[in-house]
Amino acid sequence: MQKNGEWTNWYRIVIVATEALILFLSYLVSFFIRYGRYVPARNFEAFQGAIGWIIIIFIIFNILFGVYILYNKSKGDLFFITLIIQALLSVVAMMLSFAGRWLAFPRSVVLINFAVSVVMLYLFRVLIFNLYRKYATTKRVMIVGKESEVIPAIFNFKSSKTTRHIVTHVVLSNYYNNVFDHIDDFDIVYLASQIDETEKLKIYDLLMRANKKLFLNSKFENLVMVNPNIMNFEDESIIETSDFKIPADQAVIKRGLDIIMASVLLVVASPIMLITAILIKLTSPGPVFYRQVRITKGGEEFEILKFRSMSTSAESESGPVIATKNDARVTFIGKYIRSLRIDELPQLINVLKGEMSMIGPRPERPFFVNQFQEQNPHYYLRHNVQAGITGYAQVYGKYASDFNSKLNFDLIYIKRYSIILDFKIFLQTIKILFDKVSSSGVDEEARPAVTAEEIEAMNITLIR
Known part of the structure; x- marks a missing residue:
């Protein structure tokens, strides 16, 4: 990690390489469990032909499932994701053995490896997860906006799995001056509401100068600027907003x-x-x-x-x-x-x-x-x-x-x-x-229950 506790791409590359090695070792262990010390040469040669493709697909699955994004994960999530990926990978390994004509790659080894790799990878991922939680710095968040939109935002941060983003301040008025006055007390400003454009630009400039981060809500006004196209006309660059359509x-x-x-x-x-x-x-x-x-x-x-x-x-x-x-x-x-x-x-x-x-x-x-x-x-x-x-x-x-x-x-x-x-x-x-929350229907009781008076009881500084 960097000095500021950020999880850099170099660390992810090291983790990816280590997990690829663990997967390879899990297959060796599986061969040993199946055959003992003397593995038939024909079977091992088929494994050697397929393992490169298996590792590539393994890494692709991990990226698509977000394995290396840890801030919003729990240990239970890691176990479940590991189980799913290794199950899919086992199916892929069997398909590759036919498609690549590595027919001597034993199905029994693939099935044994499913259990072995789940255990080995999960233990490694728990180790990395614990290191991440221990050394990744906590980010102090200041939520800025109208009370009606700030309170649900607090609820979302509080109910999130991540422990990296902690709400420490809430600003309900006089936004720029209050952000300026508390510039050393937070790491991130989250604009929960649409505020006056002039004041917003002043806050942008202040945060950039102070090397602070800015979070924006996903309201329509901000979504319009996602994936823009930059065009150059003579000495002027123009930003073209993309449509809400699929090409x-x-x-x-x-x-x-x-x-x-x-x-x-x-x-x-x-x-x-x-x-x-x-x-x-x-x-x-x-x-x-x-x-x-x-x-x-x-x-x-x-x-x-x-x-x-x-x-x-x-x-x-x-x-x-x-x-x-x-x-x-x-x-x-x-x-x-x-x-x-x-x-x-x-x-x-x-x-x-x-x-x-x-x-x-x-x-x-x-x-x-x-x-x-x-x-x-x-x-x-x-x-x-x-x-x-x-x-x-x-x-x-x-x-x-x-x-x-x-x-x-x-x-x-x-x-x-x-x-x-x-x-x-x-x-x-x-x-x-298998997520009960996402299949149960609307929970009428699960609504933001945070009032302005309760904010300060959460050790959050309320600034009106």
Whole structure:
């Protein structure tokens, strides 16, 4: 780490190289467990041919799963991610042995290595995680903005897994002067609200001169400036803001990948879907599938297809209602298929029909879309892309987030879109399949409960 406690890229490179070595050693241990001291030359030669590709794919998986980003992780996260990556890597190793004609690479060694590598890599990652927590410096955060937006920001920092960012000051008025007066008492300023442009620029300049960092919220005004294009005209440089759209050439590639992935997943998931359909039919009166009108690209309506997880009379009296935590309308089987996301599998058919994508903003019902558009004039921008089975908001946000927070995640996804980002979200989705929070529905009790009077009780200096 640097003197200021930052986790530099050099440390990450060392960690990546060490983990590659650990993976290699785990295979050697697995060969020893399988064959003892005398490994058949034919089998080991096949391993030598495949191991280079396995290590490359291993590193790619680690990057896509965010293994080397530790500030927002827990030891439980590290174990779960390690388990998923090594399971996927075992499947890849078996596929490589066929594709590369390394048929003598023993499947038994691959399976043994799954257990051995999980243990070895997890122990190493816990060691690194503990060192990171011990030596990475804590960053003192000053939150600046209106009280109505500052309080939820405090709640988010407090409920976050990270211990690196600690809120120490809150400024509710006279922003520049208060930031100036306490310049030595914090490391980061987080602007939770949109403030006067002149005052904002003065704060920018002050922080740059003092070598302090600035965090901005993800409101529309800031998202507009993400991924700009710089053009030069004679002696002037011009910043062109990018659209909230996916480029046409990438959209064609995305559609092709959607068809391939949906087709493969339908074949793989067909036994699970058959069993689910039988269980629904046996345990609850009504149809196996649930059809509901949703909104996709261009504001067009389509019928989303899901396994029915609620009673057939779920909204007969209440009308359209967003699912909540411990929702009484959910059937016995529905509770389990929702928690494992099995109810979403029929949407693969929607993908093949071109109504949805594998990755994109989750589609909402017209009833809620109309409500949300009245409350936020920029809501229509999420309909510039095809609705998805999973998305940026589902992976990086929480199911319980309000629609504005989800909208911000969706707009970030559109602005930062790439094929690599889609693969990253797809892999991260595997992790959240077992996340109870992200599948439980909106928790009506999980709302920011911090009042202005309680701020000071948290050892936060409140500056009005």
